[in-house]
Amino acid sequence: MTIIFNWLGLAFAVLGLVFGWAICSMLGNDSEDVIMSAGGPLTAMLDLGYRVKKRKSVWRGSQGGSLFFLPAWVFGVAWFAIGVVRLVAGRIGT
Numbered sequence: 001m002t003i004i005f006n007w008l009g010l011a012f013a014v015l016g017l018v019f020g021w022a023i024c025s026m027l028g029n030d031s032e033d034v035i036m037s038a039g040g041p042l043t044a045m046l047d048l049g050y051r052v053k054k055r056k057s058v059w060r061g062s063q064g065g066s067l068f069f070l071p072a073w074v075f076g077v078a079w080f081a082i083g084v085v086r087l088v089a090g091r092i093g094t
Contacts, residue, residue: 008065037083043075
């Protein structure tokens, strides 16, 4: 059986997005694109912080949190980029 994530990666993703949602809710804006823009960097910081503290490789998924065989910080950066693009596209479209 192939496992496509590890528990550390899942924890970083959930914590990053939950804290992103909490921050956005406290500020009064809990739209999906704002949550992605806030939670993505938190996810990346959690994973990169763990890897630096443990002196692990930044590029190898197995050395820290991973989702779909990629490091969790890659997903954090992608969520941030997608959130920013959606925010900008939404502002331009209105």
